[in-house]
Amino acid sequence: MTITDIAQSFSIGQFNQVQPYFSQNIVWEIIGERQLSGIDQALKHCQSIEHYFTTVAHEFYIQAIHQASLHVIVQGEAQFHDVKQTSRISACDVYTFNNSNQLAQIQSYCISIL
Template sequence: MKHSKKEIAELFSNGKFENIMDYLSDGIVWNVIGENIFEGKNAVKKNCEQTAEYFKTVETYFKINDILISENKVIVIGTAEFKRGGKRIDFISACDVYEFNEKNEIQKISSYCIPEKNT
């Protein structure tokens, strides 16, 4: 099944990585601002696999607040809440900026993840 740029970005931002692996360019760069940079399809796939394993250990609640689309970019703005045993363990406000090449593959992701401060 062929996905639109919007669908690809939405699936990735919601942690449904297995559905979009064919849409990663070989030279993809994923910059999780201030944390990590993953360069190349294998590095991005490995990080997606590790993240998916973490998601299996918690309850995840993703909410998309807005999606902005231009010719080769999709911006997904939303939140992610993680719970374990019914207790919130993390809450993230996020903005993912996806840049696509002419083959409809993601060539760059810039992820801005801001954790809620515990008071």
């Protein structure tokens, strides 16, 4: 996979496809919520998100992908539907890869929208 493919797959929640590309020292900062350090914390959080995805219908929409050197930015929206409501978020993920094309850092910005 190219680094753009890895970033796009991560942004739409296809974590199983991209886990082999995580660096051991990956840092994932979910802005305003938490920072995860190391592959174990990142994988654990991916698993909790995957579990959530099994409980709601969801769609992802990629609006733009930008790449410069070892950095990829993915902008998009997501909708989550449960029996009571539909939630929408606007998201921007900033990915930094190391020289081995491993995912070294992620900054995730998620904003609830009406």
